[in-house]
Amino acid sequence: MSNDEEKLKELMSLKSVGKAIAEKMIECGYTNLQVLPITTSEELSLKIGISKSKAKKIIEEANEKLGYVFKTVDDIYKERKNIRRLTTGSHKLDELLGGGVETGILTEVYGASRSGKTQLAHQLCVSVQLPVAEGGFYEDSNVPEAIFIDCEGTFRPERIAEMSMSFGLNANEVMTHIQVARAHTSEHQILLSEQIPQIIMEKNIQLVVIDSVTTFFRSEFTKSEIVARQDRLNKHLNFLKNMASTYNIIVFLTNQVMANPDAIVGDSTVPVGGHVLSHKVQTRLYLREVRERQRVARLMDSSYLPPGQIAFFITPAGIRDAEDI
Ligand SMILES: Nc1ncnc2c1ncn2[C@@H]1O[C@H](COP(=O)(O)OP(=O)(O)OP(=O)(O)O)[C@@H](O)[C@H]1O
Numbered sequence: 001m002s003n004d005e006e007k008l009k010e011l012m013s014l015k016s017v018g019k020a021i022a023e024k025m026i027e028c029g030y031t032n033l034q035v036l037p038i039t040t041s042e043e044l045s046l047k048i049g050i051s052k053s054k055a056k057k058i059i060e061e062a063n064e065k066l067g068y069v070f071k072t073v074d075d076i077y078k079e080r081k082n083i084r085r086l087t088t089g090s091h092k093l094d095e096l097l098g099g100g101v102e103t104g105i106l107t108e109v110y111g112a113s114r115s116g117k118t119q120l121a122h123q124l125c126v127s128v129q130l131p132v133a134e135g136g137f138y139e140d141s142n143v144p145e146a147i148f149i150d151c152e153g154t155f156r157p158e159r160i161a162e163m164s165m166s167f168g169l170n171a172n173e174v175m176t177h178i179q180v181a182r183a184h185t186s187e188h189q190i191l192l193s194e195q196i197p198q199i200i201m202e203k204n205i206q207l208v209v210i211d212s213v214t215t216f217f218r219s220e221f222t223k224s225e226i227v228a229r230q231d232r233l234n235k236h237l238n239f240l241k242n243m244a245s246t247y248n249i250i251v252f253l254t255n256q257v258m259a260n261p262d263a264i265v266g267d268s269t270v271p272v273g274g275h276v277l278s279h280k281v282q283t284r285l286y287l288r289e290v291r292e293r294q295r296v297a298r299l300m301d302s303s304y305l306p307p308g309q310i311a312f313f314i315t316p317a318g319i320r321d322a323e324d325i
């Protein structure tokens, strides 16, 4: 069966989807069932040109087929065993995160300039290709791929090469499994992320990075447009969160900081994005520069891990526990 025939068959396994609708859905990028639960009925009806009630029915059927209905705690507990954790390169940082960066949720790392957000994002793109026994996701000769949406123009292939070589990986090979897109506006960033579900299954995408998720939202909107900004950011994050859980992949967001004028004592930096971001991300990490290579990572918020902090290093080899390796 050809790839297109397989997609048609999958979509037509829903009672409400006939051949004509399935073809139109594929044309518009709805190429698998998993993409439907993260689509609104308004969007589906508009793009496919069907009624809203028909679109709602299609989404409901997809949810049912994929098992997105009420479940017992016992079932959820079993499902949580599918969660995988990716090494950051630093064992201490992995421990702080409960074993590494988790699949199925949004992880955010925020901090001032030079705190190591982009370095950590590069590191994950390399780590993900390590064998499972070494903290990566590589198994069954199926190389895990990463997508890097670069909103600041700071992605550097040279760093990927350096980090790959330090693990004894073939740098050229590693680079062919990382797809980078430079985003130019918040709209472009959203568009790029909405294209990801179409390639997730074909390409074995296991990690999506957005560096930084708030850059454009911060620069494009004026103070008087803050409600519109938060609304757009909210929808974007909702999409990313659903994508992470539907496909059980890592979605790793970096975020900038701003000064908190209300702070009287202590550290006065707060992440950009306000409550919208803080409510959507499940794991929140704050990075701080201590001295030239040393950084401190503090777990600020997690749905089940205790707060805490550790020190790590940014070395030529990547993120590590010690400076001299
Ligand atoms: N090859 C390397 N070897 C060692 N350290 C490096 C190397 N490349 C970059 N660094 C260090 O990484 C730090 C920059 O980190 P990074 O770019 O991740 O910061 P950031 O948090 O993303 O900052 P920004 O908010 O400006 O994007 C610098 O201190 C730099 O010295």
Ligand SMILES: [Mg+2]
Residues within 6 Å of the ligand: 117, 118, 119, 152, 154, 211
């Ligand atoms: Mg950066």
